[in-house]
Amino acid sequence: METVAAISGLDVMAIRENFPILNxxxxxxxxxxxxxxxxxxxxxxxxxALVNYYSHYxxxxxRGIHTLAEEATAAYxxxxxxxxxxxxxxxxxxxxxxxxxxxxxxxVAYTWARKNLQPGDxxxxxxxxxxxxxxxxxxxxxxxxxxxxxxxxxSKGEINLEVYEKLLSxxxxxxxxxxxxxxxxxxxxxxxxxxxxxxxxxVVMLDGAQSTVHLDIDxxxxxxxxxxxxxxxxxxxxxxxxxYGKKEILESMPPFMGGxxxxxxxxxxxxxxxxxxxxxxxxxxxxxxxxxxxSALDFLKKAGKENIRRHEEELLEYATAQLxxxxxxxxxxxxSQKVSVVSFTVKNIHPxxxxxxxxxxxxxxxxxxxxxxxxxxxxxxxxxxxxxxxxYNTKEEIDTLAAGLHKAIKMLA
Amino acid sequence: MGENKTIxxxxxxxxxxxxxxxxxxxxxxxxxxxxxxxxxxxxxxxKPENIIKxxxxxxxxxxxxxxxxxxYKADSDAVIVKGLISMLVKVLSGHAPDEILDAKLDFIRxxxxxxxxxxxxxxxxxxxxxxxxxxxxxxxxxxxxxxxI
Numbered sequence: 109m110e111t112v113a114a115i116s117g118l119d120v121m122a123i124r125e126n127f128p129i130l131n132x133x134x135x136x137x138x139x140x141x142x143x144x145x146x147x148x149x150x151x152x153x154x155x156x157a158l159v160n161y162y163s164h165y166x167x168x169x170x171r172g173i174h175t176l177a178e179e180a181t182a183a184y185x186x187x188x189x190x191x192x193x194x195x196x197x198x199x200x201x202x203x204x205x206x207x208x209x210x211x212x213x214x215x216v217a218y219t220w221a222r223k224n225l226q227p228g229d230x231x232x233x234x235x236x237x238x239x240x241x242x243x244x245x246x247x248x249x250x251x252x253x254x255x256x257x258x259x260x261x262x263s264k265g266e267i268n269l270e271v272y273e274k275l276l277s278x279x280x281x282x283x284x285x286x287x288x289x290x291x292x293x294x295x296x297x298x299x300x301x302x303x304x305x306x307x308x309x310x311v312v313m314l315d316g317a318q319s320t321v322h323l324d325i326d327x328x329x330x331x332x333x334x335x336x337x338x339x340x341x342x343x344x345x346x347x348x349x350x351x352y353g354k355k356e357i358l359e360s361m362p363p364f365m366g367g368x369x370x371x372x373x374x375x376x377x378x379x380x381x382x383x384x385x386x387x388x389x390x391x392x393x394x395x396x397x398x399x400x401x402x403s404a405l406d407f408l409k410k411a412g413k414e415n416i417r418r419h420e421e422e423l424l425e426y427a428t429a430q431l432x433x434x435x436x437x438x439x440x441x442x443x444s445q446k447v448s449v450v451s452f453t454v455k456n457i458h459p460x461x462x463x464x465x466x467x468x469x470x471x472x473x474x475x476x477x478x479x480x481x482x483x484x485x486x487x488x489x490x491x492x493x494x495x496x497x498x499x500y501n502t503k504e505e506i507d508t509l510a511a512g513l514h515k516a517i518k519m520l521a
Numbered sequence: 522m523g524e525n526k527t528i529x530x531x532x533x534x535x536x537x538x539x540x541x542x543x544x545x546x547x548x549x550x551x552x553x554x555x556x557x558x559x560x561x562x563x564x565x566x567x568k569p570e571n572i573i574k575x576x577x578x579x580x581x582x583x584x585x586x587x588x589x590x591x592x593y594k595a596d597s598d599a600v601i602v603k604g605l606i607s608m609l610v611k612v613l614s615g616h617a618p619d620e621i622l623d624a625k626l627d628f629i630r631x632x633x634x635x636x637x638x639x640x641x642x643x644x645x646x647x648x649x650x651x652x653x654x655x656x657x658x659x660x661x662x663x664x665x666x667x668x669x670i
Contacts, residue, residue: 458600461599468549519550
């Protein structure tokens with residue numbers, strides 16, 4: 109078999125050496141980690157950045173005048189600039205650090221939506237959203253007596269754009285859709301979605317939790333108004349994420365949380381809020397993880413997103429072919445544009461049973477509804493098994509998965 | 522079912538069966554077999570109030586009181602969980618509420634299946650044990666109320 113490295117220009121074996129966890133054995137077998145859509149593993153540079161921060165320049169940022177505080181502040185703000193360039197935002201002020209994509213979506217729901225929604229206004233989401241991009245909007249719609257509309261999906265797992273166009277009206281105030289689906293892998297045509305929404309004057313939020321690690325993100329080119337992603341899914345630490353917002357919109361929104369950092373002046377009569385982006389970063393932020401996020405993004409950039417994309421496409425294509433040849437296996441989500449996620453069911457077998465037996469063979473996949481219950485309801489299944497691939501995965505590992513599945517199916521038959 | 526054996530004796534029987542297995546495959550094949558052999562629960566019992574909802578698989582549990590002893594019936598849509606609940610039903614059925622409430626159920630750890638208990642959110646197994654004990658507690662208090670009347 110041809111090696112992946114030879115085809116895609118990505119030296120996967122060299123990449124793998126950066127991820128110490130990949131040396132782990134489970135049940136006497138080499139770990140095969142295919143749960144990357146849940147969280148990616150961390151390269152040594154990210155682990156080192158965390159240790160280095162706490163070992164050498166841990167300090168609270170922005171206020172201190174001592175050397176450590178200056179170094180910590182500089183590192184924290186360097187990540188902001190790296191993120192700005194990574195997603196092609198106009199300025200660092202448009203980058204707000206959060207705990208993750210979920211918090212980014214909630215921030216917009218709590219501030220922008222609460223300020224701008226009137227009774228009868230409409231928010232549009234799609235039927236393939238993660239619960240994180242459903243529940244915050246349901247909550248704000250209930251409070252503001254606004255209406256949540258849902259764009260249906262097709263049997264291939266693609267957004268039905270015709271229905272979307274019909275749902276749009278002057279009542280539409282916000283459209284929030286996932287850039288790439290975590291349970292189906294579908295890459296949505298976000299530029300079309302955004303252009304259509306802007307035509308009726310609605311703002312658009314993109315849930316970039318899955319897409320950021322796989323695709324080139326260009327918020328300027330897509331013209332989205334908000335974009336949220338999580339650090340831990342882009343080879344960075346848990347507990348840090350990013351919300352991008354267009355400057356003029358962020359400036360018009362009320363703050364999310366009150367506290368230190370987000371203020372300019374406080375008296376008991378009146379508080380003057382700080383400038384962007386600090387207005388939305390109340391309290392001492394997650395400094396260490398934010399600092400290490402820069403190392404993750406630098407690592408991704410160095411490996412080359414184009415190389416990674418080609419490699420992951422190869423893996424997706426190979427896995428799709430391998431899995432489809434298994435008797436009784438159905439792939440859920442067959443969109444024409446997909447990130448490297450393969451969700452599937454096997455006839456008469458509960459996904460959880462497959463997950464347990466794969467785990468015993470050292471193969472980590474995710475089973476269940478993947479926090480997208482409406483998607484499972486649409487396909488009338490209790491859940492799927494999901495294998496999701498990262499830059500360090502190989503075709504050999506997909507062979508291991510296929511063999512593991514054959515074995516599990518035989519045991520369960 | 523268990524009339525003459527104590528809960529611990531049934532547990533020990535299960536531990537003995539598992540001690541014959543050398544590999545994880547044998548262990549799981551046995552559990553899968555138990556799951557398949559467990560008679561499916563009559564559809565009339567598959568009501569929402571009998572569901573113990575896990576995040577991924579569903580467990581149905583019903584209990585009957587017969588001459589001061591409790592008998593359980595259970596089912597699941599996932600076969601490994603079904604095998605595990607089949608063992609729990611075997612161990613606890615036919616015993617008095619106090620015996621069930623006192624049962625430590627160490628056999629789960631001793632056969633190396635603790636990881637399934639840890640997955641509380643996904644398979645509802647821990648919730649099922651709790652519910653089995655709740656039934657015992659409920660029957661116990663009914664009995665004590667009857668006595669006091």
